[in-house]
Amino acid sequence: MELKKYQQAALDALSRFLTVAAAKGPAGAFAAEVARQAAEAKLEGRTLAPRRYVPLSEMAAVPYVCLRLPTGGGKTLLAAEAIRLGAEYVRKPHPVVLWMVTSDAIKRQTVEALKDLRHPYRVRLDAVTGGRTRVLDIEEFETLLPTDIGRFTCVVVATIQSFRVTDTGQRKVYAYHEAFEPHFAGLADDGMEVVTAEDVAREPLLAGREGRVKFSFANLMYHHEPLMIVDEAHNAVTGLSRAVQARLRPSAIIEFTATPRGVSNVLFSVTAGALKDEEMIKLPIRVRPHDSWQEAVRGTVVTRNMLEEKAQREAEFLRPVALYQAQAKNGHPTVAELKAYLIEHALAPEATIKVATGEQRELDGVNLRDPNEPTRHIITVQALREGWDCPSAYVLCATQKVASATSVEQLLGRVLRMPYAKRRRDAALNMAYAHVAEPSFAEVAASLRDKLIDMGFTDEEVRQSLRPATVEQDDQGHLFDPDPVAPKPVLTFEIPDTEEARAALGALAEEGAEFIRTDTGTLKVGVKGVVTQAVAGALEQHTPEADRPTLRAEFDRHAAQVAAALSPADKGAAIEVPFLMVEMEGDLFQADSALIMERVEWSLLSHPAQITEAEMSFRRAENVIEIDIEGEKLVYSQTQTTQLPLSGLGAPDEASLEATLVQWLEGRCRMPDIPTAELSPWLARLVSWLVAERNISVRTLIDWQYPLVTRTRAKIAEIRAGVQAGAHQMALFEDTAVLGTDPSCIARFDAASYANVPTTTTGAFRLQRHLLGPDRVPLIDGDLGGEEFQCAWALDSLEAVDLWVRNLPRHPASFWLPRVQGRFYPDFIARLTDGRIFVVEYKGEHLVTAQEAREKDLIGRLWAKNTGNVFLTVRRMQHGVGPVDQMQHAIS
Structure with missing residues (x-):
């Protein structure tokens, strides 16, 4: 599975941070990365919000950062990738990983995904660990063997609540386990929790062990200093007491969340716009307010039916699904009331309706991507809040005010994911829809604003993404179009308030017809933009005969207003700009540096396999290593790290060690555009050159294998950048360059x-x-x-x-x-x-x-x-x- 651009950018930021943090500390590394991002943003005309680093209390040397990704951004996939970067930071090929989540439901979901050898998350994790992965639920920690640690990347998935306790006797992870004794053989026990008199009182079998180290899972974590991955729980770690932090002693904490609190330690932020650009989510969200839950349900059915009709014209199978938020037993509508209304009044066949609540689990085992599966409507209360994913969900129906006690933020998130992560040809299928039992768009927008921000949207993105599918009424009773994109003139007219008129206008909502019920028994109708023939016919049908001439005059006046308000783009004007094209080897293509690079034959073997003294120097007399990364000279002291030997070492002769080091470097320097047949011999040359020309023993190189691999990757990146710059110059600026245009390759600026x-x-x-x-x-x-x-x-x-x-x-x-x-x-x-x-x-x-x-x-x-x-x-x-x-x- 190829990472999206924003996912790779987030990992690149984390990699740079951890590299610098190893020598300069997390605060300095954070400041350097923030400065780098600010400089890049400035060149693109953007300004980033200021950020600051707040260290963990009494653990200032432990890196603790947050990667912010909105709902649907693939946080779990990135977390698996982050383990590789964390392993390099802690300088252990196979670290212990403590994967923290917020609830038992998410824990079960995560464990199931990471244990499933075919799941994309496990596939990614195995690629990171070389297939040496062991995943455990925290409830299974007793099955962890001493021989597992160091040989496998051991991932233990737990909830924050498993450790958050003042009295450690109340949690199994802090309890004494006789079977854990082999783990502690020969370990220094400084700082570990010991058996107390209270422990002996609770467990008489501990008599005689008071004051001795406790064979507990928490103490085992303390010794191995786990890499901590925190999923969707910003500040959960800082919410742990100082004592709990000390008991676990993590080596680094990497958090993934859509909802960071404040700006502290947010190393990288992905915007919802980036997800939209990568076709991961549907935007904007078209919101339609309604006077009652019944109208909201009817509107939801109409919208879903419209989307299904459009989906049938798509190449891939897609059946849009609507989600309905019913109320608990003491509210209205209940699940039963809503289902009955769908069947009796909205004419939804019962076979197309599924109920997913804590008591009714009709979605279990249902494959919504099966063309023969009939489900089109899903009724829930809160059962879809965690662990449920259906990208074909398009329409949300909230049957109470959004600001009510029953939050819809998670349900709203369910309709944002883009089916198959691929934009549709019909623009209507690239948006999400919400029908809300609240008559005012302004109030709905104000309520949804916080919900969307909780899902990872920024303030600006909320303003851009919440799109009214309605007209609105101001304090003077005038109707206007609140669309922030392209406001249109609004036709206003009143007709008698009848059930038939409301039904007719409701069916024409997607054609721009909206209405507000008045206290005088009329419907104040608003139509923004062009009045379609269907809307005009419906209005005329429900207007008294005597008032129809006035209505027709309003049509003519409004049509003149619409015509006058048309922009050149609305009238069909466009600006077409030719892209720069380049011809290479008889192939004419768009001049893009990445595409040029693909057509340039280059070999890593044609470049010197050398890391000079200026780039990376070993001062062995002082037991210090220096490494230059991106212009920063980083100094590592050998006393700062405890190095594990490379796994799988053969006989300890120099030749075997050298071959093993090359093999290890190859696994961590692989790049898509460099064949192994080139990478492996180049790395062998590099190691040989360091040993022979710089007189550095292979054992010293192994001692500093992680700084060495960081510098080696940087060296390869420098070589590639040089080749790319040369290719860019040759293809575009040399006398031999063949440039031109192609009528089919243009940027077209028009209304669309x-x-x-x-x-x-x-x-x-x-x-x-x-x-x-x-x-x-x-x-x-x-x-x-x-x-x-x-x-x-x-x-x-x-x-x-x-x-x-x-x-x-x-x-x-x-x-x-x-x-x-x-x-x-x-x-x-x-x-x-x-x-x-x-x-x-x-x-x-x-x-x-x-x-x-x-x-x-x-x-x-x-x-x-x-x-x-x-x-x-x-x-x-x-x-x-x-x-x-x-x-x-x-x-x-």
């Missing part, structure tokens, strides 16, 4: 490109040439008085500009140019009146001399030269010339 992009009003500014209209723009860095908006305003003022739009960084429909490492997204895209494309990158004065800015300017000018278009890096002021004149000069 920005369908899900939040926009903001321009206030008093009215733009003349903006693709999305005169008064709304996609979010621009800074405020409307900021330098970037001033650049946009200057661009809009140019007579030679026909249309322009903001080019959003990392948006799948945006335009980009290749950098040696990564991609470059210019700020603005414009089409000139003469048909040329004008690409603008704005840089503040503090950045114009930066190496990255020069690289971007160079590739931008190369694109312009080879496509016949224009590229310009605009400065706030250049030689006394402002942005308008800079741009005017460039295009003339």
Whole structure:
């Protein structure tokens, strides 16, 4: 299973942190990683929130960090990968791992997954450990043998509650176990818990052992200093008492959560937007408020039926499922009431309904991916809160206010996962839906805000992802469209309030028809945007004959408003920008550094297998090793680590040790683009060179095998980066480079490109040439008085500009140019009146001399030269010339 980009980025951050923490301590390593991420974000025009490192009390030297991934981000998979990095940090090929979870339900789920040899989590774990894995439930700890430790990576899954106790006599993990005596043979017992008089009083068989070390699981953990993985329990470790922390003595703590409390120790954050880009979750969430739970249920059925009709046109089987949150026995609707309503009023066949509660477990053994399985509706109370995953769940029905005592946050999470982690052709199947028994979208949004943040969304992502599927009424009783993406004019009309009218309009909800019941016996109807023929017909049918001429006049007035509000994009205008193409070996493809690298034949064997004194020096006289990682000289003292011998060593002669070291290095330096046939001999050359040329004994190298493998991986990465830079230069900038365009490879900016992009009003500014209209723009860095908006305003003022739009960084429909490492997204895209494309990158004065800015300017000018278009890096002021004149000069 290939890791997603955001998953690999999280692991890379953890790897860098642990590497530096081994020498500089966790606080310094954390600060260095945070600074690195902030610098990278700044180059991309982003600003990261400040973060700080708070060490564990009395355990300041123990690394304790959190990786934040929203619901659906694959935390358990990453946790398995993190064990490899933790093993390198503690310098043990097979460490003891204490995997902490928050509840018995999650513990059972985790143990089952990690013990199943075919499960992706276990497959990943076995790949990390070389197949030498042993997984135990905490209840099975007595089966752990002394011969298991060190030979296998022993993963013990436990709940936090197993250890959180003041009186250790109340927990089995702290109890004396005679069978554990072989584990403690010859061990130093300093710091371990001893048998007390209270223990003897509880267990008379301990008489005579008072004051001697207790043969307990906790003491065993204390000795082996386990790597601690904490799943979904931020601050659970710090919530343990200092005494409990001391009893376990973890060597490192790595936490995975969607809901960190504050910013302390959050080493890396993955946004919900990143999950959407990787097609892991459905966004946005379309929320539809209703006056009653019955209306919410009817709306849910209509939405689910609509989605199933669309799903039948997809290539892969997909049957959308709706989740209904019933209330407990003292509330309404109960499970029985909801099921009866579904059958009798929503016309859902009983065979399509399943109940999943603590008492009724009708989902057990049901495969919802089976095309012959009829389930379409699932009723629950809280039974789906943990350990249940069904990506085909699309629609949530909350039958009470979201702010009620029964939380829907976990149920909401169930409808966010994307089926097969793959975006659908129909946009409706890429969104999640919620029908809520609460008449006001504003109140629903306010309530759901905290729920989504609890699931790992940021404040900004909540604003972008909560999309109303309705119109809203303000304090004056006017209906308006609260859509943050592209507000539309709203038709308002009142018709008599009848059950038939409510049913007819409810069935047309997906066509934009909404209504609010008034105190005067009418329905105040709102239709945003274009009024479809079906909606117009339904309104006319339920309007009294005498009022129909007025309704038709409203239709005409509204149609004129809709037409006037159409942006150039709404009218079909588009800007098409050709990507830069490169030809290599007769193959024309998009100029991307990674794709160029794939077509370059290179061999690791053609590069020197050497690690110089400057890169890594062993000062054996002082028993100290220095290692240079990413420009930081890290100093390790041999007294700081207890090194285990390499497993499987043969006879202790130098040749055998050298061969075993090469084999060990190979297992930890494998990379997808380097064949083993190249890697193994290169590593053999490296070890031989270190022994022969630098006069370092193989035993010394084995003593420092973990710093050596870190430096070796860095060396290989440096070689690859050099090859990639050379390939980038050769393919794009040498005289032999063949560059061009392809009509089929373009970035197209139109209404669909920005369908899900939040926009903001321009206030008093009215733009003349903006693709999305005169008064709304996609979010621009800074405020409307900021330098970037001033650049946009200057661009809009140019007579030679026909249309322009903001080019959003990392948006799948945006335009980009290749950098040696990564991609470059210019700020603005414009089409000139003469048909040329004008690409603008704005840089503040503090950045114009930066190496990255020069690289971007160079590739931008190369694109312009080879496509016949224009590229310009605009400065706030250049030689006394402002942005308008800079741009005017460039295009003339």
